[in-house]
Amino acid sequence: MNANIVIGLLVILTVSVSVSMFCIFLRLTDIEVDLANIASELKIANNKK
Numbered sequence: 001m002n003a004n005i006v007i008g009l010l011v012i013l014t015v016s017v018s019v020s021m022f023c024i025f026l027r028l029t030d031i032e033v034d035l036a037n038i039a040s041e042l043k044i045a046n047n048k049k
Helices: 002-048
Strands: none
Touching: none
């Protein structure tokens, strides 16, 4: 195999992994925000009873 091909594959792999990790991080922060919103809505619902 050519060295340039190997380097190109490594670069593509690194970029795709970092992008997927970034997307997972964004989803986790979104999930935390959603959980906080759900918790506050449940508190409001309990206070109304």
